[in-house]
Amino acid sequence: MTTGTETAPFRRAIGIEDLGDGRFTAELGQHWTVGPKAHGGLLLVLLTRAGLARLAADAPGAAPDPLAIAADFLRAPDPGPVEMTTEVLKLGRTASVVQVRMTQGGKAMLAATVTGGVLPADEPQYAELPEMAAEPPADAFDPGSAETVFGLSTSCDLRFDVSSTAFMRRAQAAPVVRGWTRPRDEPTDVLYALMAGDILPPTVFNVGGRFGWAPTVQLTALLRAKPAPGWLRVESRSRTVAGTWFDEDATVVDAAGRLVCQARQLALAPLPR
Incomplete structure (x- = not known):
């Protein structure tokens, strides 16, 4: 569980544990919250980490980057343990897709698809950005x-x-x-x-x-x-x-x-x- 004084609090907060069979667990801390509930951005990161870990396990030697995540927030998790189950929908050369579901106390919290691939390293040909x-x-x-x-x-x-x-x-x-x-x-x-x-x-x-x-x-x-x-x-x-x-x-x-x-x-x- 992260605190405001620990070293690398973000890295600590997004730790996941592989339970096998495409299942992962994580601990939602007290500091990455909005009021009493876990912060939505942090939940996205945990879903993404679980999805990418599953893709890497199903394609040994691959280390996919996250390209996209689409998540439905079904309920707002409290600080504490959550479990994530994954199902690979596609393994491809350019993009792979995995479904991730997060539960807490036996209730569905979030459902998402995570798309993995390789992020571009080239400079963009066009970009419209805020000043x-x-x-x-x-x-x-x-x-x-x-x-x-x-x-x-x-x-x-x-x-x-x-x-x-x-x-x-x-x-x-x-x-x-x-x-x-x-x-x-x-x-x-x-x-x-x-x-x-x-x-x-x-x-x-x-x-x-x-x-x-x-x-x-x-x-x-x-x-x-x-x-x-x-x-x-x-x-x-x-x-x-x-x-x-x-x-x-x-x-x-x-x-x-x-x-x-x-x-x-x-x-x-x-x-x-």
């Missing part, structure tokens, strides 16, 4: 220094762009939030880039007093490249907030200015206050 500094500016907000600590800031480095977090000033603005993140005491790798696609506060917080728990219902993430060392810059934006639903698109760019992750989710919006 953000490679590192957080001096006036970026550190949620770990606040009186009410944003939970994830105890286990990773986070900074918020103050111009995009109107909800922190009890104001309203467009549903766009920007920030920066990096792991502590370990390299910035592709699995951390995956988690970064769901690491910022919900964009809907900026809209009409909608502040509170905003559970993800479905999330699809695409990994585009292995990140360079250093900070990841993240921009999340909603296209539509309607009724009880909102969408959120996250773009994750590494320190070298390369797109490393895209994530799109459908989530439940808190009721206006």
Whole structure:
């Protein structure tokens, strides 16, 4: 179980144990949470690790990169043990696909498909990226220094762009939030880039007093490249907030200015206050 003072808290939090027969177990810690529930981005990483481990076991000598993960959030797991079962749907030369299901206490929590292959190393021929500094500016907000600590800031480095977090000033603005993140005491790798696609506060917080728990219902993430060392810059934006639903698109760019992750989710919006 991870704590805010351990070395490499992200790596510790995503440890999995092979139980054989395509089954894996993991322990959800107390610090990678949103309120009392496990953080959705961390759950994606655990599902991805289990799926890639199964693909590597079925194709000895292969070490596939994660290319995509599509996950349905059926229930929100609590801190504690979870079990993951895997089923290979395709083993291919370019892309392989494995189904992963996560359970806790005998109940289904998440169901996902993980696509593995080889991430490109070439420079992109075209990229349309958000305009953000490679590192957080001096006036970026550190949620770990606040009186009410944003939970994830105890286990990773986070900074918020103050111009995009109107909800922190009890104001309203467009549903766009920007920030920066990096792991502590370990390299910035592709699995951390995956988690970064769901690491910022919900964009809907900026809209009409909608502040509170905003559970993800479905999330699809695409990994585009292995990140360079250093900070990841993240921009999340909603296209539509309607009724009880909102969408959120996250773009994750590494320190070298390369797109490393895209994530799109459908989530439940808190009721206006």
